[in-house]
Amino acid sequence: MTTPGAEAPRTTSPTRLIGTLGGFGALAGLLIVAVFTATEPRIRANKAAALAAAIGEVLGAPDRYDTLYVTDGGLAAELPAGVAPDQAEAVYLGWRGDRPVGFAVLAEGPGFQDDIRLIFGFDAQSARLLGMTVLESKETPGLGDKIIKDSSFVSQFTVAVAPLEGVKDTRATGGPSEIVFITGATISSRAVVRAINATLERVGPLLADYRPGA
Amino acid sequence: MSELLWIFVSAAVVNNFTLALFLGLCPFLGVSAKVETGLRMGAANIFVMVVTAIAVWFLNTLVLDAAPYLRIIAFIVVIASLVQIVEMAVKKLSPALFRALGIYLPLITTNCAILGLAIFQTNRGYGLLEGLAFALGAGAGLTLALVLMASIRETLEVADVPAFARNMGLVLIIAGALSLAFMGFAGLFSSA
Amino acid sequence: MTPARRPAPSQELVKGVWRENPVLVQLLGLCPALAVTNTVVNSLAMSAATFFVLLGSSILVSTVKRIVPTEVRISTYILIIATFVTIADMLLEALVPVTHKDLGAFVALIVVNCMILGRQEAFASKNTVGRAALDAIGTGIGFTIALTMLGAIRELLGNGTLLGYSVLGPNFEPWVIMVLPPGGFLALGCLLLLFSWISKRKAERRDGQALPIVPAREAA
Numbered sequence: 001m002t003t004p005g006a007e008a009p010r011t012t013s014p015t016r017l018i019g020t021l022g023g024f025g026a027l028a029g030l031l032i033v034a035v036f037t038a039t040e041p042r043i044r045a046n047k048a049a050a051l052a053a054a055i056g057e058v059l060g061a062p063d064r065y066d067t068l069y070v071t072d073g074g075l076a077a078e079l080p081a082g083v084a085p086d087q088a089e090a091v092y093l094g095w096r097g098d099r100p101v102g103f104a105v106l107a108e109g110p111g112f113q114d115d116i117r118l119i120f121g122f123d124a125q126s127a128r129l130l131g132m133t134v135l136e137s138k139e140t141p142g143l144g145d146k147i148i149k150d151s152s153f154v155s156q157f158t159v160a161v162a163p164l165e166g167v168k169d170t171r172a173t174g175g176p177s178e179i180v181f182i183t184g185a186t187i188s189s190r191a192v193v194r195a196i197n198a199t200l201e202r203v204g205p206l207l208a209d210y211r212p213g214a
Numbered sequence: 215m216s217e218l219l220w221i222f223v224s225a226a227v228v229n230n231f232t233l234a235l236f237l238g239l240c241p242f243l244g245v246s247a248k249v250e251t252g253l254r255m256g257a258a259n260i261f262v263m264v265v266t267a268i269a270v271w272f273l274n275t276l277v278l279d280a281a282p283y284l285r286i287i288a289f290i291v292v293i294a295s296l297v298q299i300v301e302m303a304v305k306k307l308s309p310a311l312f313r314a315l316g317i318y319l320p321l322i323t324t325n326c327a328i329l330g331l332a333i334f335q336t337n338r339g340y341g342l343l344e345g346l347a348f349a350l351g352a353g354a355g356l357t358l359a360l361v362l363m364a365s366i367r368e369t370l371e372v373a374d375v376p377a378f379a380r381n382m383g384l385v386l387i388i389a390g391a392l393s394l395a396f397m398g399f400a401g402l403f404s405s406a
Numbered sequence: 407m408t409p410a411r412r413p414a415p416s417q418e419l420v421k422g423v424w425r426e427n428p429v430l431v432q433l434l435g436l437c438p439a440l441a442v443t444n445t446v447v448n449s450l451a452m453s454a455a456t457f458f459v460l461l462g463s464s465i466l467v468s469t470v471k472r473i474v475p476t477e478v479r480i481s482t483y484i485l486i487i488a489t490f491v492t493i494a495d496m497l498l499e500a501l502v503p504v505t506h507k508d509l510g511a512f513v514a515l516i517v518v519n520c521m522i523l524g525r526q527e528a529f530a531s532k533n534t535v536g537r538a539a540l541d542a543i544g545t546g547i548g549f550t551i552a553l554t555m556l557g558a559i560r561e562l563l564g565n566g567t568l569l570g571y572s573v574l575g576p577n578f579e580p581w582v583i584m585v586l587p588p589g590g591f592l593a594l595g596c597l598l599l600l601f602s603w604i605s606k607r608k609a610e611r612r613d614g615q616a617l618p619i620v621p622a623r624e625a626a
Contacts, residue, residue, distance in 0.1 A: 017478050024482050028287060028489040035493045036283045039500035046503040084279065110220070112400055114229060136507075140400075141564075141582055234587045236441040240520060243433065283496065286514050287488040294484065326437045326518045333511040378606040379599055382433055386595030393588040 055092050055104040058121035058131035062094030062101045068210070070203055075210045091203065093212065094121075102130045103207050109195030112187045114138040116147075120157060120196055124207035129164075132157035132192070144188035153182050153189065162200050166193040218347040221340075225351030228402055231327050232359040233393040238327030242360060243385060252364035256357025260350065263331055265296055267349035270332045271342045278336075289332045327356060362392060418537050422544030429552035430601060434521035438512050439553055440590035446569050449557030450550070451505045455498060455513055457546035459490040460522050461539065464530040468538035471531045483526045484517070491517045521545065559593050560584045 055065055068075040070089040079088055094101040102123040108115050116137045121130030134148045147153060161176045166189060169180045181189035231237045238259070245255045269292050278285055305312045331352055335345050366388055375384065413421075428434045438456070442448045463486045474482050495513045498506040506513070516522070525545055530538040561567055564584030566574040583589050 017475055020474055021478055021481060021485070024485050028485055029284070031489055032283055032287070032492050035496050039496045042500040043496070043503075046500070050503070114224075141585055143582075236437050236587065236590065237515075239436045239440070243436070283492060286492045286495070286517060287485065290484055290488050290517050291481075294481065326515050329515060329518050330511060333514050337511065378602045381598065381602055383595045383598030383600075383602055386591050386598060388595075390588045390591030390595060393591055394583070397586070397588065 051092075054119045054133055054135060055094060057133045058104050058119055059094040059101050060121070060130065062096050065092045065094045065104065066212075067092055070206060074206050089203075091207065093210075100212055105199055105203065105207075106135075107195040107199040109191050109198060111137060111191035112139055112144045116188070116191050116195065118192060118195060122162070122200070122204075122207065124204070124210070127162045127204075127208075129157050129160045129162060129196070132196070134192070137188075139185070139188045144185050146182045146185050147188050147192055150182055153180075156180065157196075162204065163197050164193045166190050218343060221344055221347045222351035222354075223402060225348050226355035226358065227396060227399040230355040230359060230393075230396050230399075231330070231352045232356055233389065233396045235330065237330040238325055238356050240325060242356075242363065242389070243382060246360050246363040246385075247367055249361055249364040249368060252360035253357065256353070256360045259325070259327065259356050260353030262297060262300060262328060263349040263353045264346065265300060266293060266328055266332060267335060267345040268342070269296060270335055271340075271345050274336055285336065289329060293328050293332065327352070359392065363389065366392075415537060415540055418540040419544040422541060422546070423548045423551065426545075427548040427552055428521045428545050429549060430597065432521075434524060435519045435549065436594070437515060438519065439556060440587075440594060442509050442512050443553055443556040443560055443590060443593075444564065444585040445508075445561045446554060446557040447505060448508050449553040451498070451502065452509055452512065453546070453550035453553050455494045455509075456516055456519065456522070456549055458494050459487060459516050460525065460546050460549075461542045462490045463487045463522060464525060464538045464542035465535055467526045467530040468533060468535040474531075479531065480523075480527070483523060483531075487522055487526070488517050521549065555597065556590070556593050559597075560589050564589055 052065075056062065059065075066077065067090050068077060069079055069083075070091060071080050075091065090106075092104040094104060102121050104119055104121050106117070106119050108117040110116075114137075116139070117135045118132060119135055120132040122128075123130055132154060137145065137148065139145045139147065156179050159176075160179055163177065164179050165175065165177045166179050166181055167173075168186060169183060172178060172180045179189070179193050225231065229235060232239065232242050241255050241259070246252050270289065273288055273292060278288060301312075331349060335348055338348075340348055363385070367385065370384070370388075422428065426432060429436065429439050435456070438452050442452045463483070466486050467483055470482075491514060494516070495506075498509070498513060525542060529541050533541070558568060561569075562573060563581045564586075566572055566578040566580050581589075584593065
């Protein structure tokens with residue numbers, strides 16, 4: 001049983017205060033670094049596996065892929081000096097045996113609700129798309145998210161020729177660059193087309209000029 | 215410029231912090247009984263958010279590249295200290311403003327909206343200007359939601375509501391209606 | 407002078423589950439409760455992460471309560487909570503990356519979940535490690551129950567599935583709104599109204615007459 005208020009008020013010395021906070025801060029830092037070193041390899045492996053799966057999907061399961069970094073002068077196999085790995089823009093060149101299959105390129109752009117992130121496969125020599133997978137989207141479930149699930153929409157990206165032309169299905173003429181929007185999800189569909197076109201406008205020439213092993 | 219405008223409008227109405235992202239619910243439910251208190255809380259929030267956005271940009275650019283796993287701790291420590299400092303500064307520079315804001319300032323520390331702002335700003339890699347636009351938009355959106363809810367609740371006070379329903383359940387259902395209304399803002403910029 | 411009777415340890419555990427349920431009664435921790443309950447899997451993952459942080463920090467706070475000066479106790483508690491949250495975040499990212507992406511920033515937001523800081527300040531800092539642990543477990547279970555209920559309602563009505571398995575059959579037209587933000591507000595609001603109505607009926611039956619219900623405490 002304790003009698004409330006029986007203790008005389010004590011003022012704690014500043015050293016004690018700072019010492020306590022500092023001590024806990026150090027302990028916190030130690031714990032976090034320990035868990036970080038334990039989990040980081042697994043986290044990196046997960047991310048690499050997810051990327052490899054996405055590349056496999058849009059390039060039709062290549063055997064392996066090279067990571068190439070986009071620089072002003074062209075595509076480089078090495079990271080440009082002074083740029084952190086997650087800041088550099090990368091494209092991925094897939095190989096089957098000793099034949100290059102095509103590039104896997106990341107793109108993103110604003111959709112209906114928020115930004116959409118996707119990856120698409122691209123054959124630079126024929127300017128033809130090889131596939132498209134949406135990586136991240138917050139589009140409306142059941143409507144906008146059909147860009148992920150609607151296989152007839154997604155399969156258009158395995159044959160279309162860049163630059164893409166998006167059209168509503170009432171105006172479709174069947175041209176080789178046409179992508180027909182999903183009815184009821186026009187804005188999300190258009191966002192996908194725009195993101196791909198914008199990215200190709202920027203890096204397309206670099207992809208076309210790239211000679212492997214040069 | 216239109217990029218900044220998109221960030222501002224998106225944070226304010228399209229992805230409203232309270233009604234779409236569920237941040238800042240403690241003040242939203244607790245302080246929204248009267249329009250005036252709602253406005254004050256909103257104003258305090260905008261202030262702290264702008265200051266936080268700047269501090270977070272500093273942290274991200276100068277310090278945290280080397281140790282990303284210390285992010286959460288660094289943010290919360292900075293936010294708690296910032297709120298303390300802002301409180302002391304306001305008290306010294308403008309006692310009238312300090313009295314007007316009252317107890318709302320210290321309450322902001324555990325407000326998930328501030329930490330949420332810091333985290334989103336970091337994840338999206340915003341620079342200083344974009345971070346500021348984001349903070350202003352988020353704060354404006356928060357205030358908007360607060361004031362809307364407050365004006366509805368003021369009217370509810372004198373409405374014929376059954377006794378068992380006069381509680382947070384009703385406020386949450388109204389929030390649901392508001393959130394539904396705000397969904398209409400989606401796609402605001404996309405037809406361009 | 408009669409000494410104050412300490413509640414039995416089992417009481418510490420049980421009170422957090424229902425009578426003082428953190429979400430449904432005290433209305434704490436609503437941000438995660440509404441944001442990530444669009445599927446049952448996400449609800450369970452968020453509950454697990456919060457449980458881990460709550461239990462870990464309650465035990466640690468109770469262990470060090472005597473050496474932490476009063477002036478810096480809140481800062482210390484926040485530091486402890488933030489450490490556990492960072493650890494939980496890294497563990498989730500390593501073990502269940504897809505769910506971690508779904509939960510997004512809300513794992514980090516566990517730090518400002520007023521429920522956790524509230525338990526440290528109100529209970530863990532003033533009780534033995536054992537009792538603090540029981541209190542944390544009870545609160546964690548209550549939190550899990552509330553979130554899972556919400557998650558089940560929203561996933562079932564908004565998607566026709568539970569835990570990813572189709573329950574309502576292919577002809578069910580999902581109420582998409584329930585997995586969107588308004589659905590979170592509506593689901594929790596209706597739950598609260600339901601409980602309020604039930605307790606009113608209980609009180610009426612017990613006392614044989616209609617009683618006015620005191621409005622729930624507004625969260626400060």
